[in-house]
């Protein structure tokens with residue numbers, strides 16, 4: 001996203017950088033990319049995340065929020081990246097609103113993801129026979145998660 005000067009309505013309070021839990025931006029994986037939706041009601045924007053990025057800054061409304069990362073984000077990235085096809089690189093934390101409205105799995109453990117791989121082994125192998133593994137998820141694999149995730153109170 002290009003950062004351009006923008007006009008901000010002054011009567012809309014910007015969330016504090018260390019806001020309450022309901023102002024957390026929950027990290028999820030969409031087509032091989034770690035993303036978080038803006039937690040400000042009615043904004044509807046989303047931002048790409050770098051591994052363990054601690055603070056979410058919304059490019060649309062400028063709200064800030066703590067990013068809520070799963071503790072096993074590196075392992076999730078690794079398992080999903082191995083699928084090669086970004087269409088199959090998706091993960092939602094438990095109860096994520098997008099998963100609920102789209103009837104997608106959520107709160108999957110590493111074991112769940114690996115069981116999913118076994119369940120779809122034939123499709124994965126078939127895709128690998130003609131597909132080109134993409135780089136998107138690869139850049140957020142284990143090696144790109146150099147820091148320990150912080151325990152977030154109330155999360």
Ligand SMILES: [Zn+2]
Nearest residue numbers: 038043058061
């Ligand atoms: Zn926003």
